[in-house]
Amino acid sequence: MSTRRSDGDGIVVIGLGRFGCHLAGSLTRMDREVLAIDHNPDQVQRWSAELDRVVQADSTEEESLRQLGVAGFPRAVVAIGASVEASVLTVLALVELGVPQVWARATSEKHAKILSSVGAHHVIFPEAETGDRVAHLIVSRLLDFIEFGDDFAIATVRVPESLAGRTLLDLRPNERYGVRVVGAKLPGERFRYASDTTVLPQGGVLVVEGGIDQVQRFAGLR
Incomplete structure (x- = not known):
């Protein structure tokens, strides 16, 4: 050891x-x-x-x-x-x-x-917390999900096809969808912190935070 x-x-x-x-x-x-x-x-x-x-x-x-x-x-x-x-x-x-x-x-x-x-x-409550987390993953397009108190969550989601190639400044996800994009990555690369100039990568993954319903709706975008 x-x-x-x-x-x-x-x-x-x-x-x-x-x-x-x-x-x-x-x-x-x-x-x-x-x-x-x-x-x-x-x-x-x-x-x-x-x-x-x-x-x-x-x-x-x-x-x-x-x-x-x-x-x-x-x-x-x-x-x-x-x-x-x-x-x-x-x-x-x-x-x-x-x-x-x-x-x-x-x-x-x-x-x-x-x-x-x-x-x-x-x-x-490890069993209840795990059950809640898995339930969210099963019924949504979230890749991973962590729920906090006061209706707040952080999740990883695939970049919606309709938003790929656009910058966060252009998309204004906080105003339009009620979520904040914290980071982004391409397959095989490390996560990078997001800024207004970040371009959502085609086929990439995002880390987003916000209300649980808002995060799930964002993950469901096509």
Whole structure:
């Protein structure tokens, strides 16, 4: 294994189910120091070859987490989904340890409210968020899509044939379509930030931002 960053930017991932193991793996590939914890010895054994540090422990016990040095990490993610009780007790233990940022996976609105009430700083719904994103991709011509709060999205779309070869100054997409073109690229090339003089490339791809409905309508232009 390569040497990971040890600049105080490490992350604890608790729960090595489907979400937790993918998260821990992604963070490791980003060269982050990751401490992965699971109560199931089979899961620990399975992921010990993939992750730098995987330990078996009862994450609901504050003292167990203390002995593992969890209190020294700036962020922890509770990825437990099978047991609401274990999830909540783990968040509570992390808060008692004083971990500055506690992220927690919720499986329902009620679960989310409980997690927030015991001190989770960020509550996430990975399955719901993924489902929403895939739904947008299925029913539209978007290539990729990220939705933010307050009806705002960033997406990649193919350059509409009717707009190819024209500059952004000429098209004024913000006025006409309610979207802002952030970048553009041709196949095989890197994205470039867009300006008024940017010509929309035939067969190219654009990065656009704006309201969700506006972005989808822009992607549907021919």
